[in-house]
Amino acid sequence: MTLRIDWRVSASLLGTFLKWLWVPMLLPLGVAVLDGTALAPFLVPMLGTTVVGLGLERLTDDRELRAREAFLLVSLTWLSFALVGAVPFVLAGNGTLATPVNALFEAMSGVTTTGATVVVDFAAHSRAVFMWRALIQWLGGLGILVLAIALLSQLSVGGAQLMETETQTQDVRKLTPRIRETAALLWQVYIGLTALMVAVLYGLHVVGLAPEMTLYDAVAHAFTAVSTSGFSPRGNSLAAFSPAVQWATIPFMVAGATNFVLIYFVTTGDFDRLRRSDEFRFYVGILALFAVAVGAVLAVDAQFATGEATARHAAFQVVSIVTTTGYASTDFNLWSSAAKHLLFVCMFIGGMAGSTTCSVKTLRWLVVLKSFRRDLFVASNPDVVRPVRLSGRVVSEDSIRDIYAYTLVSLVFFIAATVIVVVDAARSGVAVTEFEAMSAAASTFFNVGPAFGIAGPFASYEPFPASTKLLMTFLMWIGRIEIVPVLVLLTPGYWRS
Numbered sequence: 001m002t003l004r005i006d007w008r009v010s011a012s013l014l015g016t017f018l019k020w021l022w023v024p025m026l027l028p029l030g031v032a033v034l035d036g037t038a039l040a041p042f043l044v045p046m047l048g049t050t051v052v053g054l055g056l057e058r059l060t061d062d063r064e065l066r067a068r069e070a071f072l073l074v075s076l077t078w079l080s081f082a083l084v085g086a087v088p089f090v091l092a093g094n095g096t097l098a099t100p101v102n103a104l105f106e107a108m109s110g111v112t113t114t115g116a117t118v119v120v121d122f123a124a125h126s127r128a129v130f131m132w133r134a135l136i137q138w139l140g141g142l143g144i145l146v147l148a149i150a151l152l153s154q155l156s157v158g159g160a161q162l163m164e165t166e167t168q169t170q171d172v173r174k175l176t177p178r179i180r181e182t183a184a185l186l187w188q189v190y191i192g193l194t195a196l197m198v199a200v201l202y203g204l205h206v207v208g209l210a211p212e213m214t215l216y217d218a219v220a221h222a223f224t225a226v227s228t229s230g231f232s233p234r235g236n237s238l239a240a241f242s243p244a245v246q247w248a249t250i251p252f253m254v255a256g257a258t259n260f261v262l263i264y265f266v267t268t269g270d271f272d273r274l275r276r277s278d279e280f281r282f283y284v285g286i287l288a289l290f291a292v293a294v295g296a297v298l299a300v301d302a303q304f305a306t307g308e309a310t311a312r313h314a315a316f317q318v319v320s321i322v323t324t325t326g327y328a329s330t331d332f333n334l335w336s337s338a339a340k341h342l343l344f345v346c347m348f349i350g351g352m353a354g355s356t357t358c359s360v361k362t363l364r365w366l367v368v369l370k371s372f373r374r375d376l377f378v379a380s381n382p383d384v385v386r387p388v389r390l391s392g393r394v395v396s397e398d399s400i401r402d403i404y405a406y407t408l409v410s411l412v413f414f415i416a417a418t419v420i421v422v423v424d425a426a427r428s429g430v431a432v433t434e435f436e437a438m439s440a441a442a443s444t445f446f447n448v449g450p451a452f453g454i455a456g457p458f459a460s461y462e463p464f465p466a467s468t469k470l471l472m473t474f475l476m477w478i479g480r481i482e483i484v485p486v487l488v489l490l491t492p493g494y495w496r497s
Contacts, residue, residue: 008060010072015056017077021084022046024135028088031216032128041091041129049084074485077143078477082108085136088129095124101466108473110136111143112480113356115230115326115449118462118469122235127216130233134223140480141227141256141356142190189264190226197222197252201245209244217241225249228256228356230326230449236458237328243312246329250319254287257323257351278391283352283362290346291318297339321346324358326449328457340452344435347442358447358480360410364403366390371400409483410445417441417475421468428465430454440464444472445479 029042085107089097096102102118109116110133119125201218204210217233224231234240238249255263262280265273274280295314304310316329321343332343350359370388377386388395418434418441425432432440436453440461443451450457454464461469478486 006060006062006069007072009062009064009066009069010076011056012059012062013069013073014076014080015053015059017053018049018080018084019053019057021049021053021081024139025088025132027135028128028132031131032126035127037126037128038092041088042132044091045084045087048087071485071488074481075489078111078140078481081111081136081140081143082473082477085111085132088132092126092129094126094129095119095121096460096462097125097129101469102462105461105469105473106133107136108476109444109449110229110231111140112447112476113137113140113227113229113324113358114444114447114476114480115224115324116444116451116455116461116472116476117231117449118460119235120460120462122233127233130231131216131220133231134220134229134233137229137231138194138223138227141229142186185264186260189260189267192267193226193252193255193263194222197226197249200248200252204242204244204248210242212241213245221249222252225252225325225327226256226356228253228323228325228351228358230320230324232327238316239329239331239458243308246312246316249327250316253319253323253325253327256325257355257357258283259352259354260356261354262352276391279352279363279366282366286349286362287319287322290322290342291315294318294339294342297336297342301336301339303335303339317343318346321448322349323351324446324448326443328450331456331458333452333456333458344439344442344452347439347446347448350446360407360446363390364407367395367400367403368407370395371404406483410479413475413478413483414442414445417445417471420471421464424465424468424471428467430463430465430468432464440472441475445475447476447480 025042025046029039029046032039032042082104086100086103089103089106090100092098096118097106105116105118108114115137198215198218201210201213201221202215205213205215205218220231220233221238223229230237232238232240238246258280259277262273262277291314294317295311298304298310298314299307304313313330313332316327317332319325320327320329324347332340335343348360349365350361351357353361353363367388367390370390374386374388378384388400418438421437421441422432422434425437431454433453436451436455439451439453440455443449443455450459451461453459455461461472464472
């Protein structure tokens with residue numbers, strides 16, 4: 001038997017990625033210098049990643065990335081980023097993040113833009129550590145977006161290639177024939193949205209509508225809102241700020257979960273693409289439907305004293321969960337069972353393909369619904385040929401099968417993870433109800449962040465046993481890169497001819 005994959009190509013490209021990781025570490029290092037806190041948590045990994053990256057890069061001069069090498073590169077990039085991201089947490093040596101398992105959990109939650117945290121005492125950690133925590137989410141948000149356009153869509157991962165059909169990504173490729181140029185356009189949109197949010201949040205502080213919103217908080221929350229990630233340097237998330245901040249954050253979460261190719265064309269004045277996009281209309285409709293439903297339940301329950309508070313918290317939490325951002329404007333653990341179960345359903349939706357969001361994504365659900373409606377029609381009209389169309393274009397049957405397979409495998413993973421969480425918690429003597437286990441499994445696998453019960457919005461995943469946290473770390477990793485790249489690596493046929 002001979003290897004059909006040249007792992008050196010993947011390792012060499014991974015080395016190029018690692019050798020440049022010192023650059024983003026300059027930001028938390030600068031915060032540490034300003035605050036007079038420890039510099040070693042950032043200086044050590046800056047040196048280590050540079051040396052390791054240069055070593056890996058020299059393994060081969062071959063830079064041709066074929067499908068097999070691409071699967072390996074995608075998986076290793078996210079795993080190595082999480083491992084590097086955990087180093088500053090361990091070296092800082094404070095609080096729950098000093099434990100290697102907890103540090104890896106937190107770092108994987110960061111780079112996969114999940115937002116699930118094991119932090120218990122927020123006062124124990126420096127501002128530099130929290131800035132690194134926010135920054136890796138911001139980098140992970142754009143990273144998966146570039147991968148989706150550059151690699152995943154070409155590898156037919158769970159129907160990700162449909163992004164081209166829905167947003168006319170090939171038009172971008174005509175403008176930018178190389179992925180480097182396409183990535184540069186996406187960077188411009190991403191940085192522009194982030195800078196705009198910093199200006200809006202800090203502007204609210206300047207005019208007196210957000211007295212608690214410092215420039216540091218504005219930057220940290222802009223990093224984690226546009227990337228639909230959800231980490232906050234505050235223990236009670238966005239509940240620490242005024243209603244004006246919560247209202248202002250909603251459109252940025254929505255934008256972060258909107259296809260960035262569409263946003264790019266909107267910035268060029270082509271607003272008609274939004275109107276023609278079936279997925280965008282479906283996405284906005286889902287947000288509106290669940291916001292109204294949750295708001296109605298909260299109003300009936302008289303959960304809040306005013307209509308404004310009811311509307312704000314309903315809209316904020318629905319947008320936060322659907323877009324997989326995971327912020328909290330209030331402790332929704334205290335809501336009624338009906339409201340909490342509506343939010344639980346939101347965990348399975350996700351935003352648009354080609355965005356920073358996670359979960360199943362609205363594009364897949366839209367194709368599932370359209371194909372199911374088509375199948376019902378054909379069942380009663382067997383002689384009729386009726387293709388599934390998306391924004392006026394025919395969706396291939398291969399893509400539909402990919403989407404059905406991905407959706408089914410996702411649900412199987414969720415169910416299996418729920419069972420393991422329940423069994424492992426019982427083995428370790430941790431009291432976890434079935435609903436808490438379901439929400440924790442869904443939240444980590446679909447990269448949402450907060451769950452219910454012991455891992456609720458103002459709580460932490462720290463009480464779970466180490467074995468469960470390692471399982472959830474794996475779930476965040478495999479869920480973020482859409483299952484297939486990791487599963488392919490686990491098949492013997494991948495490594496053998």
